[in-house]
Amino acid sequence: MSADSLSPSADALAEPAAPAADGLPEVVDTVAVAKLYGSPLFELPQDLYIPPDALEVFLEAFEGPLDLLLYLIRKQNFNILDIPLADVTRQYLSYVEQIRSRNLELAAEYLLMAAMLIEIKSRMLLPPKKTEEGQEPEDPRAELVRRLLEYEQMKLAAAKLDQLPLLGRDFLRAQVYIEQALKPRFPDVSLDELREAWLEILKRAKLTQHHKITREELSVREHMSLVLRTLQGRRFVEFHDLFDPRRGPQVLVVTFIAMLELARERLIEVTQAEAYAPIYVRLSYQPA
Incomplete structure (x- = not known):
């Protein structure tokens, strides 16, 4: 490349460049030697003093x-x-x-x-010196x-x-929980879902039922005295009047056994006028 090609043309020197919006020319003919506060500097000031050790360039930096x-x-x-x-x-x-x-x-x-x-x-x-064992030093x-x-x-x-990412190694991402609403919003439940839930509870309750069995001691002698006390002073008593269904089947059975025991010992008499007629019970020692 010749020197003529590097020199600016006469037209370029004659016509000034159009100023830009910030007041600086958009195209300049010389190269900026520095930049001062963001603006290009095309000439060094005449009174500028640069100390010899102001600029130092280290090509390689070593840690030791x-x-x-x-x-x-x-x-x-x-x-x-x-x-x-x-x-x-x-x-x-x-x-x-x-x-x-x-x-x-x-x-x-x-x-x-x-x-x-x-x-x-x-x-x-x-020259190397051999060790006491004769080995090479x-x-x-x-x-x-x-x-x-x-x-x-x-x-x-x-x-x-x-080379690892900085996130998680040098710092952590901050996480803050912000409650959006003061009142909790509950999900909507239909009547069919409530009914199915109730039926499921009943089904589970049936599987976990507990039965408590108690033992009640009943005396035949005691019920024999009760029967005699009932017949005392009465001429006849119908058979079914001697039983109290409200006291349960256990008491009925013991009362019946007591009546059989009284009949065996001839303390009471059980009579019936004809078949399918009412049965009467009375004391044996009373006159007929």
Whole structure:
């Protein structure tokens, strides 16, 4: 693309752009260098002073020395079980030097890890010493590898937790019960439904009935005295007048047995003029 194509045409410079509703031109020929309170700024003020450390750009943000070390290893596809400490330490120290010039307190923790890397590298340069059992000594990088693997595992778990929905994890949805009406509204019930419900109750009541049986002791001798007392002073008494149906069938049976016992002992006489005639009972010792 030629320089002529980038330069504005004479017609564009000659004719001003139509003002917009907010007072700014809709089309401008130059690119805005900044935005001030929402309005584009096409030229920097002549008396504007910008301190050297006013703007800082951090391309990578790390949460600690292990995070930086793991980033350098994964970025260059190094085998975490066989870390090339020389290259990793060189890159690590270059980053630490950058943050040390800006924030010495933040760089202290990173400097401690740098010292550990240098110590591990120095131990690897020395000839290994065998243990008392004759086994090979442990790799000086083993402890660092273990810490890096544990940190990476925790970092991946934290990333999975961060992908969970916020609802139910960080906050809960508020639920408020608002009573719409003060008077409860009962359902409508028809007469047929009430009748069926009543019949069902009666059916269940019949299945759960209880019968109480009581035992009543009746004396035959006592009823024999009652019969004699009834016949006392009377010439004849009809047979059915000696029985009281209101007292139940048990009393009737005992009274009949008492009359048979009195007739056997000849204390009373039972007479009948002819068949199907009334039966009379009287005392034996009374004159006929």
